[in-house]
């Protein structure tokens with residue numbers, strides 16, 4: 689398949705719609721400044737073939753896409769013990785909701801809502817201590833094949849306005865489900881959300897998800913086991929796109945993880961990983977043009993897990 693022509697066609701068809709629908713997430717002040725008229729897409733196949741279009745090399749705030757990588761690190765370090773305090777069901781609620789957490793005694797529905805990612809962050813801080821932030825950067829840099837950094841301005845902006853995330857962490861702490869000081873755990877969480885990566889780097893870094901867990905750069909090495917890679921894909925499909933996972937499965941049919949920065953990572957198992965970015969998001973938090981681009985990609989390529 690000519691992937692470059694496929695991406696060029698999607699880019700040409702969607703560019704005229706840039707900035708017409710959706711809004712840049714503005715509840716984090718540093719994100720509100722991102723120009724709305726950006727669109728990029730990149731993919732990398734299991735054989736290392738790459739294709740990209742538009743703003744595919746521009747770094748952006750990956751936000752909740754980071755939850756995929758912290759979950760990966762958690763599964764790697766803790767195996768099944770990670771699931772002692774996190775469920776694996778779609779929440780049916782907004783990603784930052786406190787309601788369910790109260791009625792379910794501080795155990796988050798899944799690792800991709802904020803409460804679940806904060807619970808994963810707590811386990812990473814327990815396991816890695818002061819090395820948690822450098823350890824995450826090291827894993828991502830190795831996966832992407834390039835140095836990856838936090839955007840300290842975005843992390844600070846999140847810390848100034850992250851009242852709900854603090855509330856979620858405190859609520860879990862009140863149920864005895866967070867071991868470390870809340871301030872330390874949310875500091876790690878705010879930094880993971882503030883990772884800056886481009887579509888190209890993300891398409892490359894997520895490569896283990898289409899390779900049964902094998903490292904995208906160092907073929908012989910395992911990032912996660914084949915069984916864990918399958919499970920990460922299952923969680924992406926059922927819980928990876930906020931409260932629109934059913935719609936994503938219906939329209940696109942690929943495991944995806946999105947973030948309010950407008951990025952979405954998608955996996956075609958055994959074939960390729962793909963990342964699309966366009967900052968205007970819809971009411972559920974998914975990139976409007978990113979969603980449309982993935983839909984065009986799936987229908988034009990015929991690639992879907994169904």
Ligand code: GLU
Pocket residue numbers: 750751752753783784802846853881946947948949973
């Ligand atoms: N940093 C954002 C928050 O915690 C992440 C939201 C997202 O991308 O879903 O609210």
